Amino acid sequence: MLRLFGLSLAIMVSIRAADLPGAKEWPQFRGPGSTGVADDPALPDKWSQTENIAWKTAIPGVGWSSPIIWGDRIFVTTVISSAEVEKPKKGLYFGGERKPPTDEHRYMVYAVDFATGKIMWEREAHRGVPGPRHLKNSYASETPVTDGERVYVYFGNVGLFCYDFSGKLLWSNAAKPMATRYGWGTASSPVLDRGRLYLVHDNDDHSYLEALDAKTGKTIWAVDRDEKTNWATPYIWEHDGKKEIVTPGTGRVRSYDLDGKLLWEFGGMSSISIPTPFSSHGLLYVSSGYVLDQVRPVYAVKPGAHGDITLAKDQTSSAAVAWYLPQGGPYNPSPLVYGDYYYTLFDQGFLTCHEAATGKQVYGKQRMDREAGAFTASPWAANGKIFLLSEDGDTFVVAAGPEYKLIGKNSLDEMCMATPAISRGSLVIRTASNLYRIAKQH
Numbered sequence: 001m002l003r004l005f006g007l008s009l010a011i012m013v014s015i016r017a018a019d020l021p022g023a024k025e026w027p028q029f030r031g032p033g034s035t036g037v038a039d040d041p042a043l044p045d046k047w048s049q050t051e052n053i054a055w056k057t058a059i060p061g062v063g064w065s066s067p068i069i070w071g072d073r074i075f076v077t078t079v080i081s082s083a084e085v086e087k088p089k090k091g092l093y094f095g096g097e098r099k100p101p102t103d104e105h106r107y108m109v110y111a112v113d114f115a116t117g118k119i120m121w122e123r124e125a126h127r128g129v130p131g132p133r134h135l136k137n138s139y140a141s142e143t144p145v146t147d148g149e150r151v152y153v154y155f156g157n158v159g160l161f162c163y164d165f166s167g168k169l170l171w172s173n174a175a176k177p178m179a180t181r182y183g184w185g186t187a188s189s190p191v192l193d194r195g196r197l198y199l200v201h202d203n204d205d206h207s208y209l210e211a212l213d214a215k216t217g218k219t220i221w222a223v224d225r226d227e228k229t230n231w232a233t234p235y236i237w238e239h240d241g242k243k244e245i246v247t248p249g250t251g252r253v254r255s256y257d258l259d260g261k262l263l264w265e266f267g268g269m270s271s272i273s274i275p276t277p278f279s280s281h282g283l284l285y286v287s288s289g290y291v292l293d294q295v296r297p298v299y300a301v302k303p304g305a306h307g308d309i310t311l312a313k314d315q316t317s318s319a320a321v322a323w324y325l326p327q328g329g330p331y332n333p334s335p336l337v338y339g340d341y342y343y344t345l346f347d348q349g350f351l352t353c354h355e356a357a358t359g360k361q362v363y364g365k366q367r368m369d370r371e372a373g374a375f376t377a378s379p380w381a382a383n384g385k386i387f388l389l390s391e392d393g394d395t396f397v398v399a400a401g402p403e404y405k406l407i408g409k410n411s412l413d414e415m416c417m418a419t420p421a422i423s424r425g426s427l428v429i430r431t432a433s434n435l436y437r438i439a440k441q442h
Contacts, residue, residue: 025069028145034278036381037336037338037381040424042440043383045385047395047427054426059430062078066430068143071148074114077142079130090373090392091373092291098135107124123169128158142186145192160199173217196211198234199212234246235279237277238279239303239304248275248288253286264320268311269288269295271292272331284300286301298335300324300359309321323358325359372392373391380422389429395409
């Protein structure tokens with residue numbers, strides 16, 4: 001489970017970069033705008049354990065957070081146990097619940113040199129005995145976020161930590177541990193906008209959305225949520241000169257203004273929400289797809305909605321919803337819009353394609369490889385191609401467009417569940433043990 005923050009010049013740059021494919025910084029989960037799109041002709045589309053590897057750096061511990069990149073630094077988090085850790089199994093399965101460990105764990109932040117892969121600094125944010133988690137989750141599943149001056153690191157049920165780029169701790173907020181569904185743990189990442197951090201705390205004790213001052217860590221406001229545990233990262237949706245905070249949930253998808261006032265909401269999601277919302281073509285895309293649920297929806301929401309916009313039974317569109325698919329949502333990976341098409345990667349290794357503007361099916365489920373394992377990382381797109389990273393460490397390359405065509409497969413032969421980062425002609429992939437920078441080698 002993967003799953004999956006005033007105003008300085010650097011923050012303005014990161015905000016404007018949201019509309020620029022191939023922007024050189026990758027400040028948050030899925031990059032600028034949370035889209036996973038990074039067109040750049042310098043990017044390689046072929047690699048292996050020996051081909052186009054700029055460097056490979058071992059990262060100790062366990063963590064499925066994504067790396068983020070700004071300037072000459074790559075930031076990544078992990079948690080190191082003082083005892084032997086049970087390795088996760090691949091694929092979807094029951095029985096992943098685990099009792100809390102009894103040994104001490106170290107919650108770590110690493111700054112890695114982009115050019116060389118050398119660790120520039122490491123910091124221990126916290127040390128202690130953690131609560132329970134799912135075997136496939138980690139205690140470092142939340143992806144950090146940066147404004148180019150500071151990096152904000154969140155470990156759910158432990159706290160939020162702010163460092164400058166030299167590794168100095170500027171402030172920290174301890175978190176009160178909350179119970180999660182089945183003891184599966186946490187994963188929702190923080191988001192950042194104009195000097196504010198936004199965090200969704202959805203759990204089985206007390207759920208709420210919180211806005212904090214990024215410079216001081218002080219809470220600006222918090223609103224309670226009638227919601228239980230979820231793992232989806234919120235999304236800042238900008239349209240028509242306005243911004244709103246979209247928060248998927250099992251009970252309701254809700255959107256708030258920047259002061260925490262509820263703008264609109266709707267019901268009809270699956271019982272677990274993990275994928276991150278995003279926007280394109282003037283629409284907001286929200287999905288959830290717990291594999292055991294009959295309803296695994298995708299919604300394309302129009303801007304300007306107000307109040308309860310829940311679709312009536314048998315409705316597939318409305319004044320507020322452009323289109324709806326009752327069984328189109330993935331479980332773990334976030335969907336992708338590239339060009340005019342909306343792509344969905346399902347955990348079992350199938351890919352579908354729909355028109356982004358209308359939801360009309362372009363092609364149905366296509367299996368990439370009968371030998372392919374499960375998929376947890378979200379797909380990304382670059383240079384007319386869609387990239388899909390399996391838990392086996394195989395990246396399948398599919399031609400973008402209305403016809404499904406598998407054109408390549410790149411293997412690292414290491415377990416992968418983290419979504420990669422992309423910057424300046426390089427792809428940064430996190431595996432179970434290592435961090436790779438993949439770039440064309442001349």
